[in-house]
Amino acid sequence: DQQVKQNSPSLSVQEGRISILNCDYTNSMFDYFLWYKKYPAEGPTFLISISSIKDKNEDGRFTVFLNKSAKHLSLHIVPSQPGDSAVYFCAASFSGNQFYFGTGTSLTVIP
Amino acid sequence: GAGVSQTPSNKVTEKGKYVELRCDPISGHTALYWYRQSLGQGPEFLIYFQGTGAADDSGLPNDRFFAVRPEGSVSTLKIQRTERGDSAVYLCASAEGAINTEAFFGQGTRLTVV
Structure with missing residues (x-):
């Protein structure tokens, strides 16, 4: 049973525009959410996180939004750059235990 | 090194053989995780250590899998007794250990099991 879902396997965006990656979860016990970025043949790289006590966290071009009532989070990248092209995974955990990952969204930023 | 190091980077083994995969976490990190990732999937949890003990091994698929720290x-x-279905990328992660x-x-x- 997939507790974290990324329903869009791929996304293409023009350079300079906004990229919005979405993630849904089913377990209301999750209290910590993360986004990871993955290039081929490399391990996932931590990007940004958010605690369930917040609804927004911003770090440079990356902003994560959390809607607890909808059990939905999103990652906004603005402006998008070609180097952002990668697979993005959202992950969730509760009480600092195991992280549950989505299946990933492959982002392509077109120059 | 500064990051998490895993060795070997690639391993090809014959079906039925025994394999060991090593993870060197970031120095000082008390939490250590093993995940497995198959093509087109997200990382799948296997086991989580807090210090020397396995705090959660619920993700290990069967008793052919074991991890120590x-x-x-x-x-x-x-x-x-590796099986062809064990073929995947095995990921290790470490964290400071504090919650969240x-x-x-x-x-x-x-x-790769052949």
Whole structure:
């Protein structure tokens, strides 16, 4: 049973525009959410996180939004750059235990 | 090194053989995780250590899989009687251990069972 879902396997965006990656979860016990970025043949790289006590966290071009009532989070990248092209995974955990990952969204930023 | 190190980066083994995969976490990180990633999927949890003890091993698929972390640092994932279905990228991650801190991943070991 997939507790974290990324329903869009791929996304293409023009350079300079906004990229919005979405993630849904089913377990209301999750209290910590993360986004990871993955290039081929490399391990996932931590990007940004958010605690369930917040609804927004911003770090440079990356902003994560959390809607607890909808059990939905999103990652906004603005402006998008070609180097952002990668697979993005959202992950969730509760009480600092195991992280549950989505299946990933492959982002392509077109120059 | 500064990051999580996994060795070997690639491993090809014959069906039925035994393999060991090694993970060297970031120094000082008390939490260590093993994940497995198959093509087109997200990382799938296997086991989580807090210090030397396995705090959660609920993700290990069966008793052919075992992991140890005897001194609370380096961890070894052991797979007995390997099967072709074990082929995947095995990822290790470490975290500071405090609740709700991000985990940092190694580059993974690509295991191929032929």
